[in-house]
Amino acid sequence: MHIVVCAKQIPDPETPPSAFRIDAASNKVVPAQGIAPVLSQFDGIAAEAALRIKEANAGSKVTVISLGADSAASAIKQVLAMGADEGVLLNDPAFEDGDSYTTAKTLAAAIKKLGDVDAVFCGRQAADWDMGQVGLLIAEEMGWPVSIIAKGVTTGGAGLQIQRVVEDGYETVETPLPAVVTVSNEFGEPRYPKLPQIMAAAKKTVTQWKTADLGLDAGEVGAAGARLKLEKLSTPPRGGAVELMPGDSPEEQAAALVAKLRADKII
Amino acid sequence: MPDLTAPTSPKNGRVGAWWGPAVGLSGLGFYAATTIPESAGREIYFNVAHPWAVYVFLAALIGLLVYGLVHHIRLWGIGRPTPGMLSEIPHRFRNAMRLGLAQEKVRRDRYAGIMHWCIFSSIVVLTFVTAQVAIEGDTPIKFLHGTYYLIFSFYGDLFGLIGLIGVGMALNRRYFQDFHRIRWDERLEDHVIIVGLGLVLLSGFLVEAARILVSELVQHPDWAPWSFVSFVIAKGLAGFAMEEASVLTLHAWTWWFHIASAFGWLALIVFTRLDHLFFAPVNAFFLRTDSPGRLAKIEDIEQQEVFGVGYVQDFTWKQLFELDACVRCGRCTEVCPANISGQPLSPMHLIQDLKSHLATVGPDIQTHVHQFGDAGREVSPVAMVGDVIKDETLWACRTCGACMQECPVMIEHVPTIVDMRRFLVMNEARIPATAQSALENLESRGHPWRGTALERTTWMEGLGEVPIFDGSQEYLYWVGCSGSLVERNLPITKAVFRLLGESGASFGVLGQEETCNGDPARRLGNEYLYQILAQQLVETFKSKNVQRVITNCPHCFNTFKNEYPQFDGNFEVLHHTEFLSGALKTGKLKATHAVSADVTYHDSCYLGRLNGQYDAPRQIIEMVPGANLLEMQRNFSKGLCCGAGGGNMWQEEIGERRVNHVRSEEAVRTGASQVISNCPFCIQMFEDGVPAVHPEEEGRMRPFDIAELLEESVFGKR
Numbered sequence: 001m002h003i004v005v006c007a008k009q010i011p012d013p014e015t016p017p018s019a020f021r022i023d024a025a026s027n028k029v030v031p032a033q034g035i036a037p038v039l040s041q042f043d044g045i046a047a048e049a050a051l052r053i054k055e056a057n058a059g060s061k062v063t064v065i066s067l068g069a070d071s072a073a074s075a076i077k078q079v080l081a082m083g084a085d086e087g088v089l090l091n092d093p094a095f096e097d098g099d100s101y102t103t104a105k106t107l108a109a110a111i112k113k114l115g116d117v118d119a120v121f122c123g124r125q126a127a128d129w130d131m132g133q134v135g136l137l138i139a140e141e142m143g144w145p146v147s148i149i150a151k152g153v154t155t156g157g158a159g160l161q162i163q164r165v166v167e168d169g170y171e172t173v174e175t176p177l178p179a180v181v182t183v184s185n186e187f188g189e190p191r192y193p194k195l196p197q198i199m200a201a202a203k204k205t206v207t208q209w210k211t212a213d214l215g216l217d218a219g220e221v222g223a224a225g226a227r228l229k230l231e232k233l234s235t236p237p238r239g240g241a242v243e244l245m246p247g248d249s250p251e252e253q254a255a256a257l258v259a260k261l262r263a264d265k266i267i
Numbered sequence: 268m269p270d271l272t273a274p275t276s277p278k279n280g281r282v283g284a285w286w287g288p289a290v291g292l293s294g295l296g297f298y299a300a301t302t303i304p305e306s307a308g309r310e311i312y313f314n315v316a317h318p319w320a321v322y323v324f325l326a327a328l329i330g331l332l333v334y335g336l337v338h339h340i341r342l343w344g345i346g347r348p349t350p351g352m353l354s355e356i357p358h359r360f361r362n363a364m365r366l367g368l369a370q371e372k373v374r375r376d377r378y379a380g381i382m383h384w385c386i387f388s389s390i391v392v393l394t395f396v397t398a399q400v401a402i403e404g405d406t407p408i409k410f411l412h413g414t415y416y417l418i419f420s421f422y423g424d425l426f427g428l429i430g431l432i433g434v435g436m437a438l439n440r441r442y443f444q445d446f447h448r449i450r451w452d453e454r455l456e457d458h459v460i461i462v463g464l465g466l467v468l469l470s471g472f473l474v475e476a477a478r479i480l481v482s483e484l485v486q487h488p489d490w491a492p493w494s495f496v497s498f499v500i501a502k503g504l505a506g507f508a509m510e511e512a513s514v515l516t517l518h519a520w521t522w523w524f525h526i527a528s529a530f531g532w533l534a535l536i537v538f539t540r541l542d543h544l545f546f547a548p549v550n551a552f553f554l555r556t557d558s559p560g561r562l563a564k565i566e567d568i569e570q571q572e573v574f575g576v577g578y579v580q581d582f583t584w585k586q587l588f589e590l591d592a593c594v595r596c597g598r599c600t601e602v603c604p605a606n607i608s609g610q611p612l613s614p615m616h617l618i619q620d621l622k623s624h625l626a627t628v629g630p631d632i633q634t635h636v637h638q639f640g641d642a643g644r645e646v647s648p649v650a651m652v653g654d655v656i657k658d659e660t661l662w663a664c665r666t667c668g669a670c671m672q673e674c675p676v677m678i679e680h681v682p683t684i685v686d687m688r689r690f691l692v693m694n695e696a697r698i699p700a701t702a703q704s705a706l707e708n709l710e711s712r713g714h715p716w717r718g719t720a721l722e723r724t725t726w727m728e729g730l731g732e733v734p735i736f737d738g739s740q741e742y743l744y745w746v747g748c749s750g751s752l753v754e755r756n757l758p759i760t761k762a763v764f765r766l767l768g769e770s771g772a773s774f775g776v777l778g779q780e781e782t783c784n785g786d787p788a789r790r791l792g793n794e795y796l797y798q799i800l801a802q803q804l805v806e807t808f809k810s811k812n813v814q815r816v817i818t819n820c821p822h823c824f825n826t827f828k829n830e831y832p833q834f835d836g837n838f839e840v841l842h843h844t845e846f847l848s849g850a851l852k853t854g855k856l857k858a859t860h861a862v863s864a865d866v867t868y869h870d871s872c873y874l875g876r877l878n879g880q881y882d883a884p885r886q887i888i889e890m891v892p893g894a895n896l897l898e899m900q901r902n903f904s905k906g907l908c909c910g911a912g913g914g915n916m917w918q919e920e921i922g923e924r925r926v927n928h929v930r931s932e933e934a935v936r937t938g939a940s941q942v943i944s945n946c947p948f949c950i951q952m953f954e955d956g957v958p959a960v961h962p963e964e965e966g967r968m969r970p971f972d973i974a975e976l977l978e979e980s981v982f983g984k985r
């Protein structure tokens with residue numbers, strides 16, 4: 001089985017609020033000084049899911065694809081160190097500032113170019129914009145079935161058996177292959193890479209593809225092809241205030257608190 | 268260089284001069300002996316048929332000892348080479364004398380020290396006594412007569428008696444006292460050794476008494492009292508009014524019993540922990556000569572096949588050798604914070620488990636290694652790391668060094684434990700989730716504090732101009748991740764900053780450019796990550812022309828001071844307590860405001876035990892007017908870890924209790940209102956531990972860094 005994992009490199013979600021800045025003129029996040037970008041946490045989990053299937057099915061292969069700038073190669077190396085076999089970086093200035101649609105379109109073109117792919121695993125959403133669209137749109141582009149927010153994936157039945165997180169538990173579905181799966185944090189933690197694999201990953205070369213390699217037009221990718229327009233980006237105002245509840249006894253204070261929360265439509 | 272032999276406190280640093288009485292007594296004997304005629308002496312092999320049989324015993328014993336040694340040497344030989352073992356020979360020789368022969372560590376337990384000295388000196392002296400008898404009897408050299416003979420008799424009896432006293436003390440501890448540590452791994456041999464020695468000594472006295480009864484008491488009653496113990500026994504025997512023939516029979520039988528039991532007892536060296544007779548001084552010779560705070564560097568890490576030690580033959584031969592030196596005394600386990608808290612680690616059992624693993628799989632590996640090289644790795648059906656030594660055992664270690672400090676045979680547990688952790692982390696990637704998260708954070712964010720909302724410059728707020736280090740200042744003030752990214756520690760960082768400024772020191776900080784120096788990665792076993800971080804930082808220091816560093820944190824201190832030289836980073840490193848106590852002494856800082864409080868002081872492992880700095884912090888406390896220092900029961904080199912060392916700051920504890928609760932209890936018991944430490948981890952552990960053991964907020968003890976205490980005294984209350 002050949003599984004593709006889509007991995008995105010994002011600004012560190014743990015950037016301290018005081019160091020997180022937005023450039024109003026360009027409507028962009030200013031990279032925080034000294035804080036390196038990281039692999040989106042959900043994509044690491046998707047990689048873990050793919051690797052477990054690889055280990056359970058001899059002869060399987062995992063390829064990791066990322067769309068991003070040069071620095072995104074380190075996100076690919078990270079997944080290679082976990083045990084993925086090959087890495088592809090879709091790196092072209094033309095890809096910049098796209099939306100979920102162009103990203104999915106570009107990734108799908110790469111998947112088609114790889115050819116023999118049986119399944120695509122994505123994180124349930126990228127931890128920066130939190131849109132959760134790319135997996136679905138890849139399935140659309142490929143014309144494949146998609147199962148989202150999986151907490152468990154195994155081979156079996158028609159192809160894959162997937163435990164999907166739903167509001168009050170999970171449901172088990174079966175999908176034929178090829179298929180797209182988006183994996184959720186309920187799946188579990190990604191593995192810690194073993195050093196021999198880190199060394200092996202360091203030696204691997206990451207394939208780089210540009211617009212032309214994918215048979216795409218500069219006009220249909222990146223900002224040029226995007227359908228979503230970003231109007232304005234801003235940080236939510238931060239602040240706190242303390243209000244002490246009146247009352248002579250804890251019971252009275254509790255009653256006052258409940259009344260207040262009701263009035264503010266919090267409960 | 269602390270050599271892990273530091274005193275428990277200045278007051279009881281030395282166990283008194285126990286050899287004094289022995290010298291006094293012998294002086295007396297010498298004086299009296301000057302009046303003795305040359306003819307004094309005795310018949311060697313008196314009343315013994317076929318005395319040559321002794322040499323058969325001797326040959327058998329030597330054969331056994333050689334066999335045992337060869338067997339062991341071959342087993343140790345499966346280990347890797349141990350670099351540097353023959354450097355600094357004079358220093359090593361001194362160690363062998365001090366720690367091996369003079370048994371400095373054994374004496375850290377006073378009772379055991381006296382007991383052990385009695386037995387040890389008795390065996391040494393009596394071996395010489397016996398050898399002299401053999402020389403007199405079986406060679407043409409004749410010297411056992413006259414004054415010398417009587418002195419010889421006196422010494423023989425004196426040390427026989429001393430030996431019996433030692434045996435009595437040992438029997439008392441083993442059978443009549445509620446003394447636990449020696450029973451944690453008690454075996455049949457322990458009883459055999461001590462009872463056997465008692466029998467050897469008693470039978471020796473009986474032989475001599477029987478001989479005196481029928482010879483000296485009859486012929487030279489004035490010589491007899493020199494063998495004062497046997498003399499008394501002979502007098503006692505005389506009371507039974509036995510026939511001379513029965514006394515001679517008694518003599519002959521006890522003589523043979525004495526000889527057989529003595530050789531039998533010596534043969535135990537080959538089969539029991541009595542082998543420490545040889546191994547302890549040799550292990551003292553091989554004891555590391557560098558700082559115990561330093562972990563070995565894996566050279567050419569990228570070229571290794573296996574990372575860390577997961578197979579017994581990947582230990583160095585020194586590590587294998589020391590397994591055999593262990594005497595199961597339990598001292599290490601008794602002081603181990605993990606063990607004290609009911610967590611799954613006992614350093615003694617760890618060493619013993621490795622020892623029996625070596626004995627089980629060693630011989631096989633030996634053959635395989637010689638036949639197939641490293642393929643011999645696969646030989647054992649049980650995994651050393653995982654089956655023999657459990658993962659959670661390795662993770663429970665705080666690298667506090669208390670075990671190494673106490674071990675009377677100088678076993679170094681920490682490097683062995685960390686070697687196996689290295690295997691777990693780098694080779695197997697088996698690692699507790701929270702520790703993994705700290706390591707991942709180190710990799711991607713350059714600090715171990717996942718989820719912090721602080722920046723490396725947050726602490727500077729409200730301090731005015733903070734000088735950035737540019738090479739022109741004398742000192743780099745190294746704040747460290749904990750000093751800048753953990754809310755509780757910001758006041759400590761500010762306090763050190765203000766005090767440095769007040770002292771007039773020329774210093775700067777790195778601010779945003781600080782990155783973790785790698786200590787948590789190394790302690791958690793990720794040597795690869797550590798090396799990357801260390802190399803980077805050494806480069807940064809060099810490029811900025813850093814010469815002198817002052818640190819907040821004893822872990823940073825230890826890393827820069829003891830470990831960065833492995834990466835060609837040689838800097839002069841001071842912990843803030845060292846700088847501040849110096850500034851107080853030279854009058855650059857003046858502690859003028861009284862801080863009226865009873866305080867207790869907690870020795871952090873990395874400043875205290877592993878780097879030998881016990882005085883500077885106490886001097887600061889003494890110079891703060893009003894502060895009254897109340898020592899905890901475990902202090903100085905016997906101080907108990909706070910629980911956070913060795914990467915345990917980032918792990919969930921498993922076991923009955925938490926180490927910081929145990930230590931907080933000890934601090935609270937002093938009745939002090941503040942517990943003072945010198946380490947951001949210790950402070951966090953107390954912040955957490957004190958409320959847990961002292962739930963009422965009223966009158967609860969509060970943890971402070973020593974810099975906070977001094978800040979209040981220098982600048983007044985904020």
Ligand code: SF4
Nearest residue numbers: 603664665667668670
């Ligand atoms: S270093 Fe400390 S925690 Fe580790 S085994 Fe030794 S005494 Fe126990």
Ligand code: SF4
Nearest residue numbers: 593594596597599674
């Ligand atoms: S390792 Fe040392 S301290 Fe521990 S039981 Fe063995 S000899 Fe005693």
